[in-house]
Amino acid sequence: MSYFDWFREDRLPTIYCAGCGNGTVINCTLSAIDEVGWKREETVFVSGIGCSSRASGYIAADSLHTTHGRALAFATGVKLANPDLNIVVFTGDGDLAAIGGNHFIHACRRNIDLTVVCMNNQIYGMTGGQGSPTTPRGALSTTTPYGAAEQPFDLAELAIAAGANYVSRWTSYHVKELTKSVRAGLETPGFSMIEVMTQCPTNYGRRNKFKQVADQIEYMKTHAMLRKKYDTLLEKGEPIPEGAIVIGEFARRSRPAMGVRRAA
Amino acid sequence: MTRTEFWQGNIACAEGALAAGCTFFGGYPITPSTEVAEHMAAKLPKRGGTFVQMEDEIGSIAAVIGASWTGARAMTSTSGPGFSLMMENIGFAAMTETPCVIVNIQRGGPSTGQPTMAAAGDMMQCRFGSHGDYSVIALCPASVQEMYELTVKAFNLSERFRVPVFLMADEIVGHMRERIDVPDSVERVDRVPLEKGTLPFSAGKTGVPGFPAFGKGYGVHVTGLTHDERGYPCATSPKLHEELVLRLVRKVEDARHEIADYEIVNPDAEQVFISYGAPARSVGQVLHDLGNENVGHLRLKTVWPFPEGILRKFPDAKEFLVPELNLGQIAREIERYVDQPVKQLPKLGGDLHTPAELKAALGGLK
Ligand SMILES: Cc1ncc(C[n+]2csc(CCOP(=O)(O)OP(=O)(O)O)c2C)c(N)n1
Ligand SMILES: [Mg+2]
Numbered sequence: 001m002s003y004f005d006w007f008r009e010d011r012l013p014t015i016y017c018a019g020c021g022n023g024t025v026i027n028c029t030l031s032a033i034d035e036v037g038w039k040r041e042e043t044v045f046v047s048g049i050g051c052s053s054r055a056s057g058y059i060a061a062d063s064l065h066t067t068h069g070r071a072l073a074f075a076t077g078v079k080l081a082n083p084d085l086n087i088v089v090f091t092g093d094g095d096l097a098a099i100g101g102n103h104f105i106h107a108c109r110r111n112i113d114l115t116v117v118c119m120n121n122q123i124y125g126m127t128g129g130q131g132s133p134t135t136p137r138g139a140l141s142t143t144t145p146y147g148a149a150e151q152p153f154d155l156a157e158l159a160i161a162a163g164a165n166y167v168s169r170w171t172s173y174h175v176k177e178l179t180k181s182v183r184a185g186l187e188t189p190g191f192s193m194i195e196v197m198t199q200c201p202t203n204y205g206r207r208n209k210f211k212q213v214a215d216q217i218e219y220m221k222t223h224a225m226l227r228k229k230y231d232t233l234l235e236k237g238e239p240i241p242e243g244a245i246v247i248g249e250f251a252r253r254s255r256p257a258m259g260v261r262r263a264a
Numbered sequence: 265m266t267r268t269e270f271w272q273g274n275i276a277c278a279e280g281a282l283a284a285g286c287t288f289f290g291g292y293p294i295t296p297s298t299e300v301a302e303h304m305a306a307k308l309p310k311r312g313g314t315f316v317q318m319e320d321e322i323g324s325i326a327a328v329i330g331a332s333w334t335g336a337r338a339m340t341s342t343s344g345p346g347f348s349l350m351m352e353n354i355g356f357a358a359m360t361e362t363p364c365v366i367v368n369i370q371r372g373g374p375s376t377g378q379p380t381m382a383a384a385g386d387m388m389q390c391r392f393g394s395h396g397d398y399s400v401i402a403l404c405p406a407s408v409q410e411m412y413e414l415t416v417k418a419f420n421l422s423e424r425f426r427v428p429v430f431l432m433a434d435e436i437v438g439h440m441r442e443r444i445d446v447p448d449s450v451e452r453v454d455r456v457p458l459e460k461g462t463l464p465f466s467a468g469k470t471g472v473p474g475f476p477a478f479g480k481g482y483g484v485h486v487t488g489l490t491h492d493e494r495g496y497p498c499a500t501s502p503k504l505h506e507e508l509v510l511r512l513v514r515k516v517e518d519a520r521h522e523i524a525d526y527e528i529v530n531p532d533a534e535q536v537f538i539s540y541g542a543p544a545r546s547v548g549q550v551l552h553d554l555g556n557e558n559v560g561h562l563r564l565k566t567v568w569p570f571p572e573g574i575l576r577k578f579p580d581a582k583e584f585l586v587p588e589l590n591l592g593q594i595a596r597e598i599e600r601y602v603d604q605p606v607k608q609l610p611k612l613g614g615d616l617h618t619p620a621e622l623k624a625a626l627g628g629l630k
């Protein structure tokens with residue numbers, strides 16, 4: 001099989017705008033699932049509401065497209081009721097960290113055995129580009145017309161602090177690394193969170209000096225900094241370049257987890 | 265065979281759920297419903313089931329719906345504030361036709377109100393609380409025995425009709441202790457599995473589609489968006505939306521007389537009490553004290569879908585009297601269907617109507 005066999009072909013094309021990063025993230029996720037050899041009838045995709053959360057509807061497997069912010073609470077029920085099912089949750093920055101913030105930290109705390117792929121476009125894409133809890137300070141959105149005044153969340157750090165077993169951050173530019181990281185998340189028992197910085201040309205890029213889709217991808221490529229390098233700079237007291245996107249695997253541990261598949 | 269126990273209403277509810285085959289409970293503590301959760305926490309793990317205390321009631325009902333899609337019989341219990349939090353996902357359950365049981369041990373509201381006092385102020389909320397048009401089933405127990413029996417029934421109805429079913433109890437019935445006859449086994453109706461080759465949301469004559477449980481190879485997409493028979497989102501077709509919503513409503517409303525559960529005393533009476541939940545007990549006392557057939561009683565065990573046809577079972581009725589622990593939520597529903605005067609007997613604050621109050625309400629006509 002290849003990742004393409006997982007698509008619900010009669011639902012294509014997707015609703016995504018030209019240049020959207022979500023398709024890349026879905027491809028990488030499905031490639032990783034295909035690599036680990038999960039069976040379609042044992043895999044459930046759960047999502048909330050948003051462009052990113054529409055992903056579950058394009059996959060030919062059992063899928064639950066729920067309410068805004070609540071995907072992890074629904075997924076908790078699915079997994080605890082049947083631990084033999086593999087669960088992947090697709091979500092966005094607003095879905096996961098604003099309205100769903102409480103479910104997010106508690107799912108991490110429970111360390112429930114599922115894999116979250118969060119498409120962080122730093123904006124509310126679906127509703128037309130309002131500010132989200134990850135919108136960088138100063139960025140323009142329809143609800144921050146003078147620049148975002150609030151401090152954004154670091155989703156990966158939040159997941160680590162709340163107890164997740166596997167946490168990483170990549171971007172839609174890092175296709176190979178992202179696929180590998182999703183695979184590691186799938187294979188780690190407990191809560192796995194893969195945060196993916198993705199471009200939203202329609203509602204973020206266009207308002208924030210990324211005239212072309214490629215400009216934002218280029219930005220992610222040139223501003224990405226591996227965690228190791230970031231830590232070294234910090235240690236040496238050297239300045240962190242402005243706009244650095246820290247990427248890499250941040251946590252891989254084996255704290256007690258919930259809902260782990262029963263031994264065959 | 266039955267055995268006799270002396271149980272609290274909330275315990276009877278939990279035991280009824282276990283007898284009905286409930287294997288998943290997701291909840292969040294709230295007075296006066298907490299004993300249901302505590303009992304499930306103690307009992308479910310020993311039977312191979314799952315209890316999870318969620319981070320809030322939004323999460324509780326979400327987890328219950330998720331569990332139900334694996335085929336589990338799942339429930340939650342709560343009271344006013346938690347019930348309000350559940351509303352969005354209750355609509356999701358209605359839209360996705362997810363069997364689930366929601367127990368509401370009603371307390372005084374609005375807001376935090378009276379945590380330890382009885383009320384029936386959520387009767388309209390359970391019918392109309394989520395946005396959009398839909399239908400649900402609501403049962404109202406008036407005794408510890410019925411906390412058990414109607415919980416069993418709630419599961420069976422939710423499996424059969426694939427709707428959220430509410431056990432709308434109140435603090436009095438939830439916290440009182442009474443003798444109860446516990447049967448060795450109970451009737452069990454299971455959701456009908458989807459026939460392979462049939463579209464997942466194609467309903468056929470019954471109006472209720474077969475259930476494609478997760479993990480069985482159906483590959484079903486479940487969404488709260490308006491969807492076609494394949495389960496695929498299709499949110500801009502007026503015709504498809506209307507057809508879907510009408511089916512969701514009709515599958516329940518068209519079966520309302522079959523779902524109806526009630527008790528009738530003195531059908532030839534001219535004055536008739538209509539009650540549900542705890543006030544039914546005071547009405548029972550009044551009829552007992554009067555010792556004649558001049559006053560009738562219709563006790564509703566099913567409030568939603570409202571079984572208006574049974575109002576015609578009192579051909580000589582000149583007046584209906586409706587004691588409720590709210591400001592007349594169901595009395596107004598009754599007014600919609602009858603020509604006779606309907607006397608509202610609302611009572612707030614947590615105390616039950618006394619028999620003396622109800623007798624006084626009968627006035628000179630008696
Ligand atoms: C309870 C509720 N509030 C608000 C909305 C409207 N809404 C839909 S999607 C969305 C934001 C989604 O943002 P994000 O999770 O970042 O997803 P994206 O579209 O950016 O992928 C909002 C606010 C909703 N559907 N439900
Ligand atoms: Mg977003």
